[in-house]
Amino acid sequence: MTTDRSEPSYDAVPYTSHAYQQTHPDQLATIARVFGLPSPDPLTARVLEIGCGRGGNIIPMAAACPSAHFLGFDLSRVQVDEAHQTARRLGVDNLEIRHADIADVDESWGEFDYVIAHGVWSWVPRATQDQLLRICRERLENRGQTIDHRFGSADHERVAELSSS
Numbered sequence: 269m270t271t272d273r274s275e276p277s278y279d280a281v282p283y284t285s286h287a288y289q290q291t292h293p294d295q296l297a298t299i300a301r302v303f304g305l306p307s308p309d310p311l312t313a314r315v316l317e318i319g320c321g322r323g324g325n326i327i328p329m330a331a332a333c334p335s336a337h338f339l340g341f342d343l344s345r346v347q348v349d350e351a352h353q354t355a356r357r358l359g360v361d362n363l364e365i366r367h368a369d370i371a372d373v374d375e376s377w378g379e380f381d382y383v384i385a386h387g388v389w390s391w392v393p394r395a396t397q398d399q400l401l402r403i404c405r406e407r408l409e410n411r412g413q414t415i416d417h418r419f420g421s422a423d424h425e426r427v428a429e430l431s432s433s
């Protein structure tokens with residue numbers, strides 16, 4: 269099922285690909301601990317990155333945490349193919365990259381300790397935002413949720429849906 273029409277444009281013009289230190293599970297765990305939230309060990313965590321693009325964020329994290337398991341996915345086939353090539357070239361094998369839509373993520377994907385979505389929320393339609401929140405609700409192990417997200421200032425009420433559901 270495809271809920272978004274961004275695939276052709278990101279295939280034609282792939283997005284920039286960078287590491288974002290604020291999404292690293294190590295940093296998320298530290299912040300979670302400060303606020304008394306569950307903070308699974310980042311070194312062995314299961315991490316999901318939504319809209320991982322060409323892998324500029326998830327590949328270095330996987331390389332730095334070889335005992336953790338990383339799963340990233342993106343709707344853009346071109347970007348996913350490039351991520352596969354980069355991971356293979358670097359020999360990063362604790363990482364899986366899937367070509368998938370946010371709406372595709374279900375229980376067969378398993379559960380995760382950390383869910384990351386950087387630069388996705390503000391770029392997708394509301395129906396896809398709803399799916400993104402659903403993933404966070406359903407796929408975070410034991411509601412040990414630690415989520416890093418780039419929300420716009422107007423989105424805070426919608427994010428509050430997470431804690432009330």
Ligand SMILES: C[S@@+](CC[C@H](N)C(=O)[O-])C[C@H]1O[C@@H](n2cnc3c(N)ncnc32)[C@H](O)[C@@H]1O
Nearest residue numbers: 272274278283319321342343344369370386387
């Ligand atoms: C603005 S880019 C951000 C890429 C990367 N996360 C970053 O911050 O650099 C948005 C990404 O979300 C992906 N995307 C958009 N809609 C999607 C969907 N429905 N399912 C999966 N990925 C999607 C796009 O293909 C694109 O790679």
